[in-house]
Amino acid sequence: MQTVSLAREAMATRFELVLNGSDPVRLRSAGEGALDEVDRQEARLSLYRATSEISQVNRLAAGTPVTVSPPVFSLLEECVRLWQSTGGAFDITVAPLMRAWGFLRGTGRMPTEEAIMAARAKVGMQHIRLDAARRTVHFEREGMMLDLGAIGKGYAIDEAVGLLRDDGVVSAFFHGGTSTCYALGRPPAFSGWRTAITRDELGAPAARPASPPPEDPAPARETAVTVVELVDASLSVSAVKGKAFESDGRVYGHVIDPRTGWPVQGAQLAAVVGPGATKTDALSTALLVLGEPEMDRLAAAFPRYGFLSVTREPDGTERIRATEGFSRLHAVRSRIDPDPHE
Structure with a gap:
């Protein structure tokens, strides 16, 4: 079994692809085609390209x-x-x-x-x-603008994975900026792609495989919210940390609630797993905006998807909650339990 790794800068982030199979030349060709598809989608969807x-x-x-x-x-x-x-x-x-x-x-x-x-x-x-x-x-109104930043990476990954399937690839892991990934099939000798959801002070999300995926994968226990195992599934993680500024002792992050016009407060990290990267990308942003109290409603509306929320309480304590679908179907090692209300 051969492994081929490829990477490319696109959509203001780094896309990385790991492919497994018997023919490295064919794998590399398929991988380059998948990355070319990401470039094509960026050319169509980018807010920052005048020709898109x-x-x-x-x-x-x-x-x-x-x-x-x-x-x-x-x-x-x-x-x-x-x-x-x-x-x-x-x-x-x-x-x-x-x-x-x-x-x-x-x-x-x-x-x-x-x-x-x-x-x-x-x-x-x-x-x-x-x-x-x-x-x-x-x-209908002057000054409106479309920005597909909360769904574009997931959509590009879904389209690229479709090409990988067409090329006969059966084992691959594809991520864009570590915030959205898709696990195609299984890695050699393992039951699935084990992927850690990590954060730095409840902020910087990461969805990256341990390769090969050990029983207790990196990163260290204290930095991981949970580890999930993915097979033909996507994981997206959204977090408030990133672009931010402080005013009058309060920190304002870059995730804006479109219903109120103000940055999200309280919720710190949201993760969604499911069969498609387009939806997990969009729904992780939606969960971050809605917050943990609305997670049950999202789970009911999207029964094939699992949801996890991390919230910083006013007293500084950390609250982690996941839907039953997330915990039962995907969690390998976790600090969370299934929601007792489900």
């Missing part, structure tokens, strides 16, 4: 309906469904709020109440019109 379909929509859709490709239109339809299912917690129109808070291209700043109100008027999937017959996108 999303940038074209952002420039023109307030004035006239804009035609997009079938894959992009299908993804936007999925974004609408996720927005509806999460009660607006997942919303790809949040970019005006990100800009108001200084997070779109910077590290953040405190906006005025007027700036927040003005940005909120430009946010909301209810102000987008998708015409399936014409495959067009139209904004």
Whole structure:
């Protein structure tokens, strides 16, 4: 059995791919094709590329309906469904709020109440019109913007994994920036890809395999929230730590609640496991916004997915809770127990 490892910078992060099989030349070719697919999706979806379909929509859709490709239109339809299912917690129109808070291209700043109100008027999937017959996108309000940052990596990974399957690859681990990963099949001689969800002070998420996956994988016990075992499944981890600033003794992170216009408070880390990276990517952001009290509702709406939440209580203590689907189906070594209410 041969192992081939590949990596590429894309979507402002590093994508890494490990493939196992008998023919390293064929594995490398398949892996390069998968990474090329990530590049193609970035060219279509990036908010920061002037030539992307999303940038074209952002420039023109307030004035006239804009035609997009079938894959992009299908993804936007999925974004609408996720927005509806999460009660607006997942919303790809949040970019005006990100800009108001200084997070779109910077590290953040405190906006005025007027700036927040003005940005909120430009946010909301209810102000987008998708015409399936014409495959067009139209904004009902000036200044609206689409930002697929909370779903783009997962979607790109799903599309790339589809190509790997078409090429006959049966064992691979693919991650984008360690925050979203997909485990294809099993690694040689192991029952699944063991992946640690770690954090630095309840912040920096990581979803990276131990290779080979030992019985008690790195990182060390004190840094791991849990270890999950994945087979033909995806894991996404979202956290508030990253871009942040302090004002009047309070820290404001880059994850904005599109319903209120303010950064998320309380929730520190959210993880979602399930059969597809597109949904786990989006739902991990939604869970971070909604918080642990809404986790049961998400689990009911998405029964094939498992959810985990880490919250910092006002007294500084750490609360970790997971749905039964997360704990029973995926947890290998954990500091959590299944939710007793399920």
